[in-house]
Amino acid sequence: MKKLLYVSLALTLFLTSCSSDDGPTIDPIVGQWILDRITITDPPAGYQFAVSTTPTSVYGEDSYEIEFFEDNTYERIIRGTNRFEDDGTWTLDGDELDLDQDNANIQGLPVTFTVDGEINERGMTLITQDLWFMWPPDIVDDPVALDTADTQEELNALFAEHGELQMATFTLDFEVDN
Numbered sequence: 348m349k350k351l352l353y354v355s356l357a358l359t360l361f362l363t364s365c366s367s368d369d370g371p372t373i374d375p376i377v378g379q380w381i382l383d384r385i386t387i388t389d390p391p392a393g394y395q396f397a398v399s400t401t402p403t404s405v406y407g408e409d410s411y412e413i414e415f416f417e418d419n420t421y422e423r424i425i426r427g428t429n430r431f432e433d434d435g436t437w438t439l440d441g442d443e444l445d446l447d448q449d450n451a452n453i454q455g456l457p458v459t460f461t462v463d464g465e466i467n468e469r470g471m472t473l474i475t476q477d478l479w480f481m482w483p484p485d486i487v488d489d490p491v492a493l494d495t496a497d498t499q500e501e502l503n504a505l506f507a508e509h510g511e512l513q514m515a516t517f518t519l520d521f522e523v524d525n
Contacts (some may be wrong), residue, residue, distance in 0.1 A: 358440040380521035382411035393484030
């Protein structure tokens with residue numbers, strides 16, 4: 348009877364040690380991502396975007412890259428007219444992605460995102476709320492107001508006087524950097 352108990356125990360240990368444990372699962376967000384496209388939508392009622400709703404850049408960037416590491420840290424670099432670099436830690440809870448910046452000198456970059464769909468080798472889409480340049484309803488409803496600016500300088504002056512920064516929805520489509 349003792350032999351049967353030992354054989355049974357040995358067999359159980361053998362079978363559990365041979366289970367299909369392939370090691371820790373790596374989160375699909377881990378890796379380097381490059382911004383492919385930005386879309387801005389959802390202006391407040393009556394407001395109109397002061398610039399295109401599908402700009403090729405938001406921060407004057409030539410490139411926007413973010414790398415997520417397995418130890419839940421990240422590095423983000425935005426190169427272009429201005430150069431921003433930040434790093435810190437990230438958490439992904441369901442579809443909520445939060446970045447906790449280590450560099451308090453960097454202000455204005457979004458740090459809270461909603462992941463839209465799956466993160467996979469085809470890419471990832473992040474959605475956030477941020478401020479964007481808009482014309483208020485009184486300017487939008489005045490057909491002459493926007494037509495008075497003939498140059499970029501005049502348009503900038505008109506925006507300085509009447510334009511506003513309002514919350515909009517930013518959809519950022521990233522592709523994997525191979």
